[in-house]
Structure formats: structure tokens, C-alpha cells
Amino acid sequence: DIQMTQSPSSLSASVGDTVTITCRTSQSISIYLNWYQQKPGKAPKLLMHVASTLQSGVPSRFSGSGSGTDFTLTISSLQPEDFATYFCQQSYNSPHTFGQGTKLEIK
Amino acid sequence: EVQLVQSGAEVRKPGESLKISCKGSGYTFTGYWIAWVRQIPGKGLEWMGVIYPGDSDTRYSPSFQGQVTISADKSISTAYLQWNNLKASDTAMYFCARPRQYGSSYDAFDIWGQGTMVTVSS
Numbered sequence: 001d002i003q004m005t006q007s008p009s010s011l012s013a014s015v016g017d018t019v020t021i022t023c024r025t026s027q028s029i030s031i032y033l034n035w036y037q038q039k040p041g042k043a044p045k046l047l048m049h050v051a052s053t054l055q056s057g058v059p060s061r062f063s064g065s066g067s068g069t070d071f072t073l074t075i076s077s078l079q080p081e082d083f084a085t086y087f088c089q090q091s092y093n094s095p096h097t098f099g100q101g102t103k104l105e106i107k
Numbered sequence: 108e109v110q111l112v113q114s115g116a117e118v119r120k121p122g123e124s125l126k127i128s129c130k131g132s133g134y135t136f137t138g139y140w141i142a143w144v145r146q147i148p149g150k151g152l153e154w155m156g157v158i159y160p161g162d163s164d165t166r167y168s169p170s171f172q173g174q175v176t177i178s179a180d181k182s183i184s185t186a187y188l189q190w191n192n193l194k195a196s197d198t199a200m201y202f203c204a205r206p207r208q209y210g211s212s213y214d215a216f217d218i219w220g221q222g223t224m225v226t227v228s229s
Contacts, residue, residue: 001169034215036152043202043219044152055217087152091206091213095168096142098152 002026002090006099012107017078021102023071023088032092033071035064038101039084047086048073080106109133111141111203111220118226119193126189127223129203136184137161140212143177143188144202146222152202157212158186166212193227200224 003026013019023033031051036044046055048064051071061076075082083106088099114128129141143155156167160179167177176189186203201223204216 032213036216038152043204043222044216045219046207046215046217049207049215055215089152089154089215091215094166094212095156095170096154096213098144098154100151 001095002029002093002097004088004090004097004099006086006088006102008102009100010103010105012105013078014107015078015080018074018076019078019104020075021073021086021088021104023066023073023099025069025071025090028068029090029092031067032090033064033066034089034091035062035073036087036089037082037084038087044087075104078104109205109218111205111218113201113203113220113223116224116226118228120229121194121227123193123227124189124191125193125225126187127201127225129186129188129220131184131186131205134205135209137181138209139205140210141179141186142204142206142216143175143186144204144216145171146200146202148199155188155201159212160184160186193225195227195229197225198227 005024033051035048038044052064085103142157145153155171158165158177160181179186203220205218206214207217208214
């Protein structure tokens with residue numbers, strides 16, 4: 001299985017801040033990296049696919065980059081609704097493993 | 108509206124069997140893979156396996172192979188996740204999810220069910 005390492009595991013920030021979450025994979029996955037947002041008691045929501053393509057309806061303050069083994073999700077000008085847990089996922093090889101998550105909390 | 112609707116919460120005892128469901132609507136059910144994802148309370152997401160309802164091609168994560176059975180009934184647009192011998196460690200929220208693209212198993216999940224909470228306790 002491809003191992004996914006997300007960092008940090010938790011992050012405190014204020015409304016208006018810019019934050020970056022990193023995902024590293026144990027082998028190259030080209031650009032087959034997806035990002036999800038999950039709020040308590042809800043299903044995950046797709047934010048980004050193939051590393052940098054914004055899912056329809058997702059605000060442009062979310063951006064993604066990377067290829068190979070190193071990827072980032074950046075959220076600019078944090079809004080109150082952005083405080084949630086974020087997961088990366090590779091869809092290059094089965095099983096399509098997820099990162100352990102990054103919990104973004106209000107400072 | 109494209110949606111996946113899952114069956115309700117379940118409580119079982121260790122050793123019992125269980126089958127939970129995920130009904131698709133608003134799209135061609137036979138043309139999209141359906142995945143199952145586990146989330147232990149307070150923990151991360153685990154990809155369990157996928158099924159292609161069109162021909163029932165099924166793939167499992169090695170971590171779940173032999174522990175669960177994924178199936179589908181295309182006549183009623185429903186996918187299933189089944190256990191024959193539940194353990195306390197199976198206590199979790201289970202989500203079904205559908206990839207973005209028709210026919211692709213190697214794609215992000217843009218449609219998710221609401222989740223089914225399974226509690227296994229004596």
C-alpha cells in the first residue's frame with residue numbers, strides 16, 4: 001500500500017490567515033492526489049482532485065499543488081466555515097489510501 | 108439530483124452478521140464504481156474496497172480482504188457491505204462514495220452517502 005503522511009496533524013489559525021497543509025506519499029503518484037474537507041458528523045466533501053483542480057463549487061481561496069510525492073493544500077484568507085478536518089487521498093494505486101487528517105482549529 | 112442514500116444505524120453483538128446498503132439515484136448506477144470507506148470514531152478515513160455494479164467487478168484493500176463482502180444489486184441500484192462475524196473493532200461509521208468520472212475507479216469521490224454507524228457491543 002502507498003503510505004500517506006499529512007502534516008501538521010493539527011493547526012490553529014485565525015480568520016483571514018493563510019494556511020498550508022502538506023501530504024507526502026511513500027512512492028510517486030504523479031498528480032493523482034485528492035483533498036477532502038470533513039466537518040463533524042458529516043461525510044467528507046471533495047475540494048480538489050488531480051492535485052490542483054478545484055472541484056466545482058469550491059471557493060477559489062482553496063488551491064493545491066504538487067506532483068510525485070509531495071503535495072500541498074493552501075487555504076487563503078480563512079473563513080469561519082473552513083475550520084474542519086482535511087484529508088488527502090491518493091487515487092493512483094489500489095487501495096486508494098488516505099492521509100491521517102489535519103484538524104484546522106480557530107485560534 | 109445525484110445522491111447516495113445509506114441504510115440506518117445498526118447495533119449488533121460480536122459474532123453476528125450484518126449487511127448495510129447504499130442506494131444510488133439520479134445517475135446511471137451501473138456506470139460508476141461505488142467505494143466503501145470506514146471511519147472509526149475520532150480517526151481517519153480507510154478505503155475498504157470498490158465494486159462496479161455493471162459487472163460486479165470487486166476490489167478490496169488487503170486490510171479488509173476476507174473481513175467483509177462488497178456486493179451490488181443493479182436491478183435496485185444498491186450496493187452492500189456485509190460482515191459474517193462482527194467484532195467490536197468493526198465499530199465505526201461506514202460511508203459509500205462514488206467517483207467523479209463514469210467508468211473510472213481511479214478518481215476522486217465527489218458523491219458520498221450520509222454514513223451508516225455500526226456499533227458492535229456485547
